[in-house]
Structures are given as C-alpha cells and as structure tokens.
Amino acid sequence: METRFDVAVIGGGVVGCAIARELTKYRLTVALLEKECDVALGTSGRNSGVSHAGFYVPTGTFKAKLNIEGHEMMPPFCKELGVPYLPVGKIVTAKEEEEREYLYKLKATGEKNGCKKLRIIDDKEIKRLEPNINGIEALHSPTTSILDPFLLTIALAENAHRNGARVILNTQVTEIDQTSDGFRIVSNNGNYTAGIVINSAGLYSDKIAAMVGIDDYKIYPCRGEYHILDKNKRNLINGAVYPVPPKELGGLGIHLTPTTDGNIMLGPSAEYLPEADDYGNTADVMDKLFMESFEFLPKISRKDIIKSFSGIRPKLIAAGSKAPADFILEESRKVPGFINLIGIESPGLTGAPAIAKRVAAMVKEIRGGLAENGAFDPVEKPKIRFAELSHREKSDLIKKDPNYGVIVCRCQTVTKKEVMDALNNPFCARSIYSVSKRCRATLGRCQGGFCAPKIIEIMEELYHPKTSDMNYSGKGSELFTGKKEGVE
Amino acid sequence: MITKSVDVAIVGGGPAGLSAALSAKKNGAGNVLIIERGENLGGILNQCIHEGFGIETFGEALSGPEYMQRFIDEIEAHSIPYMLNSMVLEVTKEHRLLVASKVGLIEINAKSIVLCMGCRERTRGQICTPGTRPAGIYTAGAAQNFINLKGYRIGERIVILGSGDIGLIMARRLTLEGAKVLAVAELMPYSGGLPRNMAQCLHDYEIPLYLSHTITQIHGNKRVEAITLAQVDERFKPIAGTEKKIECDTLLLSVGLIPENELTRNAGIAIDEVTGGAIIDERMQTSVPGIFACGNVLHVHDVVDYVSMEGDKAGKDAALYSLGKAKKEGTIKVRNGPGIRYVLPQLLSGDEDVLLSLRVIAPARNIKIALIDGSKLVKTVMKPRVNPAEMIQIKVKKSELAGCKEIIVTLQNGK
Numbered sequence: 001m002e003t004r005f006d007v008a009v010i011g012g013g014v015v016g017c018a019i020a021r022e023l024t025k026y027r028l029t030v031a032l033l034e035k036e037c038d039v040a041l042g043t044s045g046r047n048s049g050v051s052h053a054g055f056y057v058p059t060g061t062f063k064a065k066l067n068i069e070g071h072e073m074m075p076p077f078c079k080e081l082g083v084p085y086l087p088v089g090k091i092v093t094a095k096e097e098e099e100r101e102y103l104y105k106l107k108a109t110g111e112k113n114g115c116k117k118l119r120i121i122d123d124k125e126i127k128r129l130e131p132n133i134n135g136i137e138a139l140h141s142p143t144t145s146i147l148d149p150f151l152l153t154i155a156l157a158e159n160a161h162r163n164g165a166r167v168i169l170n171t172q173v174t175e176i177d178q179t180s181d182g183f184r185i186v187s188n189n190g191n192y193t194a195g196i197v198i199n200s201a202g203l204y205s206d207k208i209a210a211m212v213g214i215d216d217y218k219i220y221p222c223r224g225e226y227h228i229l230d231k232n233k234r235n236l237i238n239g240a241v242y243p244v245p246p247k248e249l250g251g252l253g254i255h256l257t258p259t260t261d262g263n264i265m266l267g268p269s270a271e272y273l274p275e276a277d278d279y280g281n282t283a284d285v286m287d288k289l290f291m292e293s294f295e296f297l298p299k300i301s302r303k304d305i306i307k308s309f310s311g312i313r314p315k316l317i318a319a320g321s322k323a324p325a326d327f328i329l330e331e332s333r334k335v336p337g338f339i340n341l342i343g344i345e346s347p348g349l350t351g352a353p354a355i356a357k358r359v360a361a362m363v364k365e366i367r368g369g370l371a372e373n374g375a376f377d378p379v380e381k382p383k384i385r386f387a388e389l390s391h392r393e394k395s396d397l398i399k400k401d402p403n404y405g406v407i408v409c410r411c412q413t414v415t416k417k418e419v420m421d422a423l424n425n426p427f428c429a430r431s432i433y434s435v436s437k438r439c440r441a442t443l444g445r446c447q448g449g450f451c452a453p454k455i456i457e458i459m460e461e462l463y464h465p466k467t468s469d470m471n472y473s474g475k476g477s478e479l480f481t482g483k484k485e486g487v488e
Numbered sequence: 489m490i491t492k493s494v495d496v497a498i499v500g501g502g503p504a505g506l507s508a509a510l511s512a513k514k515n516g517a518g519n520v521l522i523i524e525r526g527e528n529l530g531g532i533l534n535q536c537i538h539e540g541f542g543i544e545t546f547g548e549a550l551s552g553p554e555y556m557q558r559f560i561d562e563i564e565a566h567s568i569p570y571m572l573n574s575m576v577l578e579v580t581k582e583h584r585l586l587v588a589s590k591v592g593l594i595e596i597n598a599k600s601i602v603l604c605m606g607c608r609e610r611t612r613g614q615i616c617t618p619g620t621r622p623a624g625i626y627t628a629g630a631a632q633n634f635i636n637l638k639g640y641r642i643g644e645r646i647v648i649l650g651s652g653d654i655g656l657i658m659a660r661r662l663t664l665e666g667a668k669v670l671a672v673a674e675l676m677p678y679s680g681g682l683p684r685n686m687a688q689c690l691h692d693y694e695i696p697l698y699l700s701h702t703i704t705q706i707h708g709n710k711r712v713e714a715i716t717l718a719q720v721d722e723r724f725k726p727i728a729g730t731e732k733k734i735e736c737d738t739l740l741l742s743v744g745l746i747p748e749n750e751l752t753r754n755a756g757i758a759i760d761e762v763t764g765g766a767i768i769d770e771r772m773q774t775s776v777p778g779i780f781a782c783g784n785v786l787h788v789h790d791v792v793d794y795v796s797m798e799g800d801k802a803g804k805d806a807a808l809y810s811l812g813k814a815k816k817e818g819t820i821k822v823r824n825g826p827g828i829r830y831v832l833p834q835l836l837s838g839d840e841d842v843l844l845s846l847r848v849i850a851p852a853r854n855i856k857i858a859l860i861d862g863s864k865l866v867k868t869v870m871k872p873r874v875n876p877a878e879m880i881q882i883k884v885k886k887s888e889l890a891g892c893k894e895i896i897v898t899l900q901n902g903k
Contacts, residue, residue: 228613232750232753277709278620279620279621279709280618280619280620280705280706281616281618281619282618283616283618283704283726286616286618302616303614305613305614305616306611306613306614307611307613308613308616309621391489391586391593392489394588394593395489395592395593398588398589398590398591398592398593399592402590402591403590404588405573405588405589405590405591405592405593406573406588406589406590407525407575407577407588410525410575411750413575413577415588445608445611446608446609446611447611447612447613447627448630449608449609449611449627449629449630450608450630452630453630453633453634453637453638456634456638456640457638467640471623472622472623472710472711473623473710474710475710476709476710476711477622477623477710477711478623478711479623479624479640479642480634480640480641480642481641481642481643481644481737482640482641483638483639483640483641484639484640484641
C-alpha cells in the first residue's frame with residue numbers, strides 16, 4: 001500500500017520547505033520529498049544569503065512582486081523560526097563616472113517596485129558607511145539584510161515536520177503518473193500517491209515537469225563561484241557591498257557580502273553549464289573573484305580565503321538571451337493539480353515566504369477551500385550559539401549541561417552539546433554536512449581538520465553508526481573505506 | 489563563574505607546554521597550571537606513532553607518545569596540576585584567562601602566561617585548489633588522527649599533495665595500512681620534508697615524488713574519483729599540456745602548518761607576519777610583558793626537541809617574571825636579510841648569550857650565514873648545505889652583541 005498525501009512537495013530547498021510548512025497551517029497531509037540527505041543542499045544553500053530589497057528586478061514581474069512581499073515578510077518570518085537575520089544594509093557602488101547613471105536607474109526601478117528608504121549617497125557618505133570601500137557615488141539600501149539560508153531552510157523543514165508534514169529525505173523522484181485521483185510518485189526510495197503535486201525541484205524542475213508531459217520548460221544552469229574569508233576580516237565591511245554589474249554578464253556582479261556567522265563572502269561569478277550538477281570551482285574564476293574583490297577591498301589577501309564553493313542558478317533563459325525571464329508559479333493548465341515553480345533563481349530566497357503563501361492559495365482553490373489546523377505552532381526555538389553568548393550565559397549553560405563546557409570546534413567555538421543537538425535532528429540527517437550547517441562546526445578556518453575526528457567520536461558515542469553510514473553529504477560520500485577490528 | 493589565581497598559566501599541554509611547565513616549576517614558580525583542550529596531555533604527538541622523536545634530548549629515537557610520556561611522568565612526579573578537556577577562550581593583556589570546561593566557565597588570573605597552542609594545518613581552501621568538494625579530501629594530520637587513534641581506513645588509492653614531513657610520514661603509514669599511495673606531488677622544485685623522511689618514507693616504499701607539480705583539478709561529486717596533476721613553471725603556474733589525470737579515492741593535503749594565534753592576536757600581542765607567531769625577545773617574551781610563547785605557536789618546527797628546548801626557556805623566564813624578577817627588555821632588533829625567511833628572536837637584550845633560530849628560503853650548498861649590524865660583521869657561520877625544511881640554530885655570544893642595534897641575518901656565497 002502506497003502512502004497517500006493530500007499534497008506532495010518535490011524539492012527540499014527553501015521554497016519547497018516554506019511551502020510544506022505553510023501547508024501545515026491547514027488540515028492537509030503533506031509530504032516533502034528531497035533527493036539529497038538533507039535540505040538546502042542545492043541552490044538554497046549556495047548563494048549570498050541576502051534578503052534583497054527588490055531594486056534589480058523588472059517592474060511588474062512576479063519576481064518584483066514576490067521580492068517586495070517576501071522582503072517585508074522576512075524579518076518576522078526569521079524571528080518566529082529562530083533564524084539569524086541582520087539588517088546590515090547594502091551599497092551599490094559606482095567607481096567610474098559612467099557608472100553613476102546606473103545607480104539612478106536602479107533607484108527608480110526600486111521605487112517603482114515599492115522599495116523603501118533607497119537613497120543616493122556621495123563619496124563622503126560611502127566612507128562613513130564603509131571606511132574601507134572606495135567609490136564616487138552609491139545607491140544605499142538600508143533595509144537589505146543578511147540571513148542564514150541553511151538555518152532558514154532547516155528551520156522551515158523542522159517546523160513543517162513538527163506540525164505534521166513528513167519530510168522524506170534520500171528520495172529521488174524518477175517517475176510521476178497521473179491517476180484518477182491525483183498522482184502516483186515513483187522514487188528510488190518507495191512510491192507515494194498525492195492529490196496535488198508541487199514541483200519545487202529547482203535545477204531539476206524542468207525534468208520533474210516533463211515527467212507529467214509538461215515539456216514547455218528548460219532550465220539553463222548558471223554557476224556562480226564564491227570564496228569565504230576568515231572571520232578575522234569580518235570588520236572590513238559593515239554591510240553588503242555590490243558593484244555596478246558588468247553589462248556583458250548576468251547576475252549582480254562580484255560583491256562582498258557579510259554572513260550572519262561573521263565571515264565575508266566574495267562572489268559570485270556567472271557561467272552557464274551544460275549540466276546542473278557541476279559544483280566545482282575553476283582556477284580562472286577563483287583568481288578573478290579574488291582580484292575583483294581586492295580592487296574593492298585592498299585590505300584582503302589570498303591567505304584570508306578559508307574555503308571556495310559554488311552554487312547554480314536555475315535560469316529559464318539561455319546564455320546571451322535578452323528575453324525577460326520571470327518566475328513560473330502556476331497550476332499547470334495541461335495537468336490539473338500539478339503546480340509548477342520553475343526558474344526560481346534570485347530573488348527566490350527573499351521571495352520564499354511570499355511564494356509559499358501564493359502556493360497555499362492555489363492549493364486552497366484546487367481543493368475548493370481549506371480548513372485551518374488549530375494546532376499549528378509557527379515557532380522554532382533559535383539554535384543555541386555558545387560562541388555568541390555572554391560569560392554569564394555561557395556559565396549558566398555549562399551548569400545546566402556540562403557538554404556545553406566541551407569545545408569541539410575550536411575555530412568557531414562550538415560545544416559538544418551543540419554538535420549533539422545537531423545530530424539529534426528530527427530527520428536523523430547525520431552527515432557531516434547536516435552537523436556543520438546546523439551548528440557551524442567544521443566551517444571555520446581549519447575546515448574540520450581538528451573537529452571532524454571529534455564529531456566522529458560523538459557520533460560513535462551517541463548512536464554507534466556503521467562505518468559505511470558515516471558520510472560527508474549522503475550516500476556515495478562515505479568518509480571511510482573500513483575500520484580495524486578491536487580499535488576503540 | 490569560578491575564579492582562581494595562579495603564578496604561571498600554561499596554555500596547552502603538548503611538547504612546548506609540558507616543557508615550559510616543568511621548567512617554570514624547577515625555576516621556583518609556586519603555582520603552575522597547565523590548561524589542555526584534549527582528553528590527555530601530549531598534544532599532537534599522541535597521534536604521531538612513528539619513531540624519530542627525542543634524538544637530541546634523549547639520544548634515542550622514540551615514538552611520539554613515548555617522547556611525551558617522559559615529560560608526563562615528570563609532570564606527575566612534580567605534582568604539577570593540569571586541567572584536561574579545558575579550552576582557553578580568551579587571554580587578556582592583564583593576564584586573565586577565560587577557560588571553558590565541564591565544571592564551568594573559569595576565570596584564571598595569572599602572574600605570567602606561556603602560550604603553547606601549537607599550530608593547525610593549511611587547508612585546501614587556503615591553497616585554492618580548483619574542482620569539486622567531495623568526501624575523501626583530508627589534511628594529513630586529520631587523516632593521521634583517524635588512522636592512528638581511531639582505526640579508520642580513510643581510502644584505498646591515495647594521492648598526496650605536499651611533501652612536508654607529515655605528508656611523507658602519512659605516505660608510509662598509508663602504505664603500511666594496505667592503501668596504495670599513487671603519487672606525492674610537491675609544488676616546489678625540492679621536497680619540503682627532512683631528508684631522513686624522504687628516504688625512509690618515500691624511497692624505501694618506491695612511492696613516486698613529483699617535484700614542481702600541483703593538483704589543478706579535483707574530480708568527483710560525492711567521493712573523490714580522480715585528480716589532475718600538472719607540472720608548474722618557475723612562477724608556480726601550471727604548464728598547459730603537462731596535465732595527467734590520476735584515478736584515486738582520496739586526496740591528502742600536507743601543504744603547510746600555521747601557528748594558531750587567535751588568542752594571541754585577540755590579546756593584542758604583536759605578530760610577525762612571516763612566522764605567523766608572536767614577536768619575541770630572547771626570553772620568549774611577547775610584546776605584552778609577562779606573556780611568553782614557545783613551540784609551534786611561535787614558528788613551525790621540524791624537530792620536537794627544539795620545541796621542548798624553547799619551552800624550557802619560556803618556562804624559566806615565565807617563572808622569574810612571576811617571582812618579580814623580570815629582566816631588561818630587548819632593544820637590539822634582529823631581522824631577516826636576503827636568502828633568509830625569518831629569524832627568531834626578533835629582539836635581544838644583549839645581556840646574555842643567545843641562540844638564534846632561522847630558516848632559509850631555498851636549498852643551497854656551501855654558503856655562509858652572516859650577521860651584520862650596519863657596517864659591522866657580528867658573526868659568520870659556514871654551512872655545507874642548507875634546506876628550508878630544516879631549522880638552523882646559531883649561537884651568538886654576549887660579547888658579540890656588544891654595541892649592536894639592528895642585526896640583519898643574510899645568506900651569502902661561502903666562497
């Protein structure tokens with residue numbers, strides 16, 4: 001007997017998780033299907049982590065509406081989900097005369113879209129806001145904010161789970177059949193049936209749509225590479241610092257973005273790929289990212305780079321195309337009950353809360369009404385960050401649980417208790433990835449050199465995993481090829 | 489919060505820390521306390537199960553744990569107290585330490601402090617190796633921990649980048665454990681490890697060493713599937729056409745060590761940008777009076793015996809400081825000239841004989857190391873061969889330092 005759900009959401013990115021959680025506000029059975037070992041492993045965890053004010057997006061588009069709505073919703077949204085959200089502001093900086101014009105255009109677009117508090121600032125004001133940045137004029141957006149995209153996605157999934165949704169990981173959908181009462185979903189990990197399917201599969205959303213015969217879409221993967229700098233450079237900028245984007249490329253130009261965890265990210269680049277699965281970094285781009293950032297911020301050095309990574313944008317337009325590409329957000333006309341979310345690239349993270357509301361409205365319409373779930377609890381407790389607490393609070397925590405007194409990750413000051421809490425997540429997602437994104441261990445300057453062995457020890461102590469079950473990010477990414485007998 | 493006071497606080501219970509603690513005790517310090525983050529005293533040597541430690545100190549080649557046990561036994565014999573599983577979160581200029589431990593958050597006020605935190609490994613991120621980020625990429629030290637302390641097999645077909653000592657030792661270790669080490673690649677035209685390790689770890693096992701090579705690509709989405717190796721030119725840029733793809737499941741990185749000085753920096757102590765450690769005088773005292781540093785937190789050593797010797801020196805002067813017998817501060821500057829990467833200490837008082845520690849930039853034969861102060865030649869030392877992997881020590885007598893203001897150490901042709 002296949003498990004039946006009222007709604008199945010395909011894709012555990014920030015949008016899919018926000019939708020699943022939004023749907024738990026109603027009396028519905030909801031499943032979230034994710035092919036990876038945890039949520040946020042795709043585009044949602046591989047971006048600048050910015051809640052955009054909404055001045056880049058063309059007026060009148062879905063992108064613009066959802067961006068503005070999402071940005072308004074984001075502060076209380078993050079607050080109730082216990083996710084770090086910092087309104088650090090942003091400047092888009094002109095370095096040359098001919099770039100000034102762009103700032104005014106951007107401001108006009110933003111104001112038409114409904115952005116608040118945008119202002120043009122001169123070089124003196126740039127220096128006041130960002131003493132280490134050179135520019136002749138800038139657009140200042142004080143409401144632009146940074147957030148932790150991993151924690152947001154994880155909190156949404158965990159909250160959806162607590163409110164009754166089933167989050168099913170390691171499950172790749174391979175086939176979807178239409179049935180008399182909805183859909184039959186075939187996967188590598190069991191089959192399910194659902195009345196409504198929501199295709200929130202990001203880079204693979206075109207392929208999921210094609211499974212029910214919707215061949216209208218094609219995703220063009222466009223990779224962006226980043227560098228992450230050591231925390232000891234965090235104070236070089238206060239908010240996000242963006243350039244006037246280069247005309248020939250898509251994207252917003254290589255920018256400097258602080259993270260809520262206290263690093264600076266440099267990037268991203270923009271490069272179209274033939275396939276959607278190449279999360280590599282390339283020598284030329286790595287060099288270019290550093291050089292362009294160095295022009296902005298001469299106080300950085302290559303030695304400050306602690307890690308490089310890349311993300312892939314699910315674009316609906318091919319390289320070089322000038323065609324406008326708006327978010328696709330609709331119930332398929334061909335296949336009733338099948339809701340497509342396609343081309344949700346930037347500002348998809350910002351738009352996620354607003355997208356979730358709209359999708360819930362579509363579900364309501366399809367079903368001819370929805371009854372509220374009176375037991376819905378929107379609140380997730382923020383994860384404890386020992387490193388960020390006062391001496392008093394640290395002291396009190398250790399008294400409560402001595403495992404707070406054991407530092408596992410020395411670079412980020414993450415305690416044993418925080419690692420244990422990360423491992424004890426409701427999905428039993430226990431890869432190194434799952435631990436690191438929940439508690440930040442392994443993400444510091446030694447990149448897990450010291451704490452990875454300690455995390456393995458904690459895993460052994462907590463639940464005696466099989467050697468073959470210890471992995472970096474799910475099946476296939478095993479850490480070890482064996483273990484000696486008799487070694488404790 | 490718990491508060492306590494000690495005379496000498498030792499941050500770190502590895503080779504430098506234990507040696508400093510013993511020396512402090514022997515030189516009259518009353519209350520010495522070792523604060524160690526690990527579960528045992530001994531630091532990184534606990535996982536260094538190969539032999540070769542202690543040739544200078546004990547005249548025999550011991551394993552890492554054996555070498556440390558000799559110090560631990562002495563610590564116990566002197567009843568020097570130590571805290572385990574205790575992490576120093578903060579050190580202040582005023583000699584206050586904040587320590588996290590299972591019993592609580594502890595504030596320790598110390599008359600003097602010796603910093604002995606050791607070093608960490610440079611990572612793939614810092615050398616900007618292109619490619620994907622799969623499982624199977626380990627720093628050599630982390631791999632050593634997994635294999636030697638936990639019994640895990642980290643992989644079967646291994647490529648090692650970097651020919652530093654840990655990389656060489658791990659090449660042998662992995663071979664003995666039954667894995668196949670396919671290549672050791674080194675960016676420089678010469679090995680970064682000690683000659684004895686080259687012989688005993690690579691040559692004896694016929695492991696190929698590729699000098700002037702680097703890894704230009706890591707392949708594989710989930711676990712490492714292959715790497716691309718390429719030759720580099722004299723500016724360390726990969727040469728097109730020399731790429732060679734090697735199928736493997738593991739990449740081990742032995743690409744350098746970095747003194748771990750976050751506590752030091754946050755205490756406002758001046759750092760030497762070349763060594764990555766504190767600027768010190770001949771008593772191992774940093775720019776903050778009463779705070780001393782020794783061992784790999786100061787500069788990365790090749791041989792542990794020298795770490796112990798530095799600890800001995802630092803412990804002694806930390807004891808004297810705690811007893812109110814602080815000596816004159818250093819006024820003679822010492823710095824590196826052509827051919828020399830760095831020289832320690834950077835400041836000398838001129839009141840006593842000193843031992844300078846230095847490293848050269850590149851290997852050379854039949855050279856002369858000259859200590860020059862203005863137009864005056866302070867001292868020269870002839871060397872048949874020098875190697876960046878090997879630390880050089882030069883004794884300078886008090887009499888030779890008379891009248892010196894700034895000594896520049898340079899490498900010159902010996903003929």
